[in-house]
Amino acid sequence: MGGMSASRPPVVFVHSFPLDARMWSAQVEHLALHGYPCITPDLPGFGAAPLPSPDLTPSLDVYANAVARALEGHPPAVVVGLSLGGYVAFRLLARHPRLVRGVVLADTRAAADAPEVKAGRILNSSLVNRHGAGALIDKMLPMLVAPTSPQAARDRVRELGAAQRPAAISFALLAMRDRADATPLLDALDLPTMFVVGEHDAITPPAEHAAMAARVKGATLVEVPGAGHMTNLEAPERFNQALLRFLA
Ligand code: MLT
Secondary structure, three states, X not given: OHHHHHHOOOEEEEOOOOOOHHHHHHHHHHHHHOOOOEEOOOOOOOOOOOOOOOOOOOOHHHHHHHHHHHHOOOOOEEEEEEXXXXXXXXXXXXXXXXXXXXXXXXXXXXXXXXXHXXXXXXXXXXXXHHHOHHHHHHHHHHHHOOOOOOHHHHHHHHHHHHOOOHHHHHHHHHHHHOOOOOHHHHHHOOOOEEEEEEOOOXXXXXXXXXXXXXXXXXXXXXXXXXXXXXXXXXXXXXXXXXXXXXHO
């Protein structure tokens, strides 16, 4: 704590879809107690971040570049990305590897979208444009949070999701749909790496995390009992514990 923070790497948290950096408040609070500087960018268009400029083609690289800008002037950081945040972490590793000192990939996927998922992105984009962010988050909620998780976690996910701008959500849907397969990155990854997944994650299930972890030299895998896709919000103590252990 206090004076020890000089030896602590910064930790950058990359949020999931369709939320913003406020989803990390329990982690930031906890790591601050242990002297880790935390950086919590809102991806372009989400939270307090301005919408991406209209001439930009939707791409995860727009997000990875924004995270890289947030890291300017900092020593190499440990990147913590959940779901969309994990997709962005892969692009950061591909484009700005020198900014990264370690990586925590939570409830995410290296593979590209399957064809039926790509089709679903378009349906979700038209849903959000016609009926707003509340309609989309209501549709997603049962997949995001396990039925047995605390109601407060579900309420928080809904609150953050419903607050986002439709244009930001549509941009993210297209960026996710068109993302490249990041699996080859796993084989080459030569940084301390931890995978975290909720036991009941219905979007990016535990088996996929075991397969990803098996490809990364020395990676650890933590399965969080009882949690769904939003592990850090559903089981903050477990998540924080795993994170601190990894950082140490
Ligand atoms: C997320 O939690 O970021 C999304 O579920 C990711 C996705 O839709 O692929």
